[in-house]
Amino acid sequence: MPIDIAQLQLQPNGTIALARQLYQLLHQQIMQGQLTYHERLPATRQLAATLNISRGVVVEAYDMLKLDAIVAGFGKGGTRVCVPSTQSPPPDQSKKSHATPPKIALSTRGQRIANSRNYPNRSQTREFPLTPSMPDFRLFPLKQWQRVAAMALNSSPKWYHRDGGLPLLKQQLCTFLAQYRGITNVQPQQVIITTGSQGAQSLLATLLCNSGDIALVESPCWTGTVSALKQAGLDIITSPLDNQGMQVPVNIRHKKQQPKIVITSAAIQFPTGITMTPARRQALVQATQAWQSWLIEDDYAAEYSYNHHPPPSILATSRAAHIIHIGTMSKLLMPALRMGWLVVPPALISPIVSAMNTLGLQASYLQQQQLGLFMQYGYLSTHLAHCRAVYNFRRKRACDYLQRYAKGYFSITDSISGMNISLRLDDRFSDLDSRQLSEHFKQHELGISVYRFQDCQHLLLGHTLLDDASYAKELDSFIHAIKTLTA
Ligand SMILES: Cc1ncc(COP(=O)(O)O)c(C=O)c1O
CATH class of the missing domain: 1.10.10.10 (Winged helix-like DNA-binding domain superfamily/Winged helix DNA-binding domain)
Known part of the structure; x- marks a missing residue:
């Protein structure tokens, strides 16, 4: 047509x-x-x-x-x-259709899983330059990635591989975790390759908890975590954050109220960017031990720290056997890889690997091998060093620009790590609710996120995509959008 x-x-x-x-x-x-x-x-x-x-x-x-x-x-x-349509073509009115649509009845479990998502079932076809937590693909070391592609094809297993990930990548991740996250004494078998952090969190929620169990998360937190827990039928309770990180509840006494699973992004909390203090970590490790809960840290972008040592991972500071660590390549390389990892205590290796094989959740072996080689040749470290320098520069420049041209509308509650800038909106915006604010920024096609924290509205802007050519234009559009809020 x-x-x-x-x-x-x-x-x-x-x-x-x-x-x-x-x-x-x-x-x-x-x-x-x-x-x-x-x-x-x-x-x-x-x-x-x-x-x-x-x-x-x-x-x-x-x-x-x-x-x-x-x-x-x-x-x-x-x-x-060059794409098939995602919807059926407009009906041809001239022909009468006698076909009755098939009845679709999901199981209760199926309905729960399908309804747990927090994202529309649409792929993002366009990148908005202020979208939080997105690596700049223009910096991606394409030549180096291609250099190891043929090697990966030759050396990767061609048939099924059932060990929770390829040995080369597991080994490389152990070295990486020791170097960048201070996590030592991890055996390669403890590393399990997943389809991103989302895949890892869903798998853990399904395997470690029964429907109706309690999960404790930070408030606010990543929506991906909430969907992973909801799909497993968990009851979610939240704990507020303060400037030291997640507040550890002290009033959970009865067994029935104890969470089975606790998820935190302690190094760089999402979305606030807060790093949990050592005292809080210790309190959280002790509390989860007492509750007999699993403590899961989503260590999703902690490699990006700019002028101090990386915020420590919980697993680096405590060897307690109930801690599970999750990492992802989505922020280091790109989300399209769909590659993440779990570091689990030895007792969990076998059940998790079995579950992944049963459910068919293995990440592509070929890409695992390619990534393993990419790391072995030192390309990931070089790329990370480059990204850190570029993102740090872009972060500072964006903060300066916002401070110069939009003073009085917000204060920057910037942490010196991560991929985003948090803005605490001025009190005059406190009457607006998060939905109104989100809708407003959506209309301006800016891609920024809105969250409420400590009774104030906050905005989360990504700084990583703001290159020399675009930063002023993008930030001006944002400033314009803020100013129209007060008009
Ligand atoms: C807190 C947090 N964890 C993990 C991720 C990445 O998830 P995945 O590895 O599934 O792409 C994100 C993405 O924005 C995030 O905000």
Whole structure:
């Protein structure tokens, strides 16, 4: 079906640039199946003339679609759709359908799992430069990654591998954990490769707890943690944070109230960026021991510390047998790898590996081997050193800019580690609730997060993607969005 020109209603005086408006409308039509797989888009000149806009606007909109890999250029064959639609095409009114839709009845467990997600089931097709916790893919050492690709293909197992991860990667992660996280005395068998931190947390919640057990998390915390716990049917209780980290509840006395699992991002708490103090860690380790709970640390971006030693991991400071450590490559390399790891006490190795084999949850062996080689050749360390320097520079520059041009709207509660800047909004915004604020920033397409902490609204901005060319423009858009809140 050709493009529906009548639906391409552009607003020349709107706040969104014409090219973006056109991109969004085309994107929508493609995803709705209006344009089918491999169908040709109109020539840019022709569409520009039909819509009475400049050809440059159409070219820019097509380029955005190309960046999303939704369309591709085929030389003389023109620009064509290269994804299947995600929705069925608009119904053909001329034909009557007699087909009755199949009845879908999920099990109670299935419903719980499906409803636990906190994200829309849509892939993010565009990156917003202020999105928190995103590594800058432009810094990715592509050449080095490609250099080890062929080696990985030759040396990786071609059949099934059932040991919870490849030996090379496990070994490399042990070295990495000792060097960057101070975690020593871990045997490679204790490292289990997972599909990211989310995969690790879901697996642990499912394996270690019964439905109806209690899980204790920080408030606020990462939504991925909440979904992982909800899908396992856990009752979630929260503990507030203060400037020392998670407050350890002292009023849990009865066995029935004791959490089975406690999850913290102690090194760099998400979203606040707070590092848990040694005294708090000790109190938490002792309390979880007394409750006979598992203490799980999600050590998700702690390698990014800029002008002091990395905030310590709990596992580095305590060898207690109920501590489980989780790490991820999502922030060091990129989320698309879907690669993370668990460090578990010896008694848990066998049950977890069995469960992963039963559920078919192994991360790609080929990519594990590639990552193992990448680390063995020292490419990850070099990349991390480079990213640290770049992100630190971008962080400082963004803070200076915000302080210079938006003073009075917020204070920066910056920690000197991590990938984000936290802003505590001025009291005049305290009447707005988090949903209103989120909606406002969503409309401005900024990608920032909103959270409430210590009775104040906070915003979380990523600084890692703010390169020389874009930082002023992106921060100006953000400042404009803040100012319109008070208008
Ligand atoms: C606290 C926290 N943990 C872990 C992750 C990464 O999860 P994954 O490894 O599943 O990509 C994130 C991502 O933003 C996060 O905020």
